[in-house]
């Protein structure tokens with residue numbers, strides 16, 4: 001599905017984490033098509049992206065690799081936009097939730113987001129301009145089921161977004177989040193395949209369909225564009241009406 005929205009990102013450089021699949025891939029692709037240079041940070045897979053695309057390999061679940069990748073990128077590029085997209089959901093009934101899995105989710109979904117925001121945000125503050133988009137979730141607002149670590153992490157992403165936006169808005173750096181509803185990506189393959197859960201989910205979405213990665217990319221383009229110049233600390237639901245139900 002195409003994205004019927006354009007914004008001029010010519011001359012801008014964006015870092016997108018987890019750009020090889022799903023929402024991150026769609027965001028990277030849309031930014032490229034709107035004139036940006038995109039630096040994608042991947043764990044393993046190469047992204048099928050062309051044009052002004054610069055792939056960087058790092059396991060963002062490892063704080064040292066995350067820091068090292070950011071330092072390497074910043075040594076060579078002026079980064080105007082950061083999209084903290086890479087994320088992980090590990091599901092267990094809470095009474096059996098392995099603490100190691102809890103930590104893995106917090107490490108990637110929160111700690112890495114915090115550290116990359118600091119590292120890429122500091123030079124933005126020095127220049128007095130920049131835009132950061134974090135990937136929140138419906139579980140920033142609701143608790144979900146067997147996803148306690150993920151819900152806690154995405155709640156943190158929402159509050160973190162607002163908190164940093166308060167500090168950085170007067171200094172020219174806009175920090176916002178997109179909160180996708182149910183989007184048909186790898187992360188949700190099991191839910192899409194489960195006939196009962198799939199039907200239950202669709203019944204709860206007023207728009208009557210799963211979201212696409214492109215639906216989310218459109219919002220991520222809007223939030224970094226000048227059209228969103230007065231937007232700070234928003235956690236923007238893009239959910240087919242799910243939260244309104």
Ligand SMILES: NC(=O)c1ccc[n+]([C@@H]2O[C@H](COP(=O)([O-])OP(=O)(O)OC[C@H]3O[C@@H](n4cnc5c(N)ncnc54)[C@H](O)[C@@H]3O)[C@@H](O)[C@H]2O)c1
Nearest residue numbers: 018021022023043059060061085086087135137183185187
């Ligand atoms: N799909 C949805 O319904 C949905 C809903 C709400 C929020 N989100 C959020 O959107 C973001 C993207 O998710 P998606 O749906 O595109 O799923 P996805 O699984 O396709 O994408 C996740 C990306 O993160 C990358 N990643 C995971 N662990 C990594 C690591 N250790 N180091 C580097 N990269 C790593 C993956 O390689 C992948 O590219 C996530 O933050 C997710 O929580 C998704």
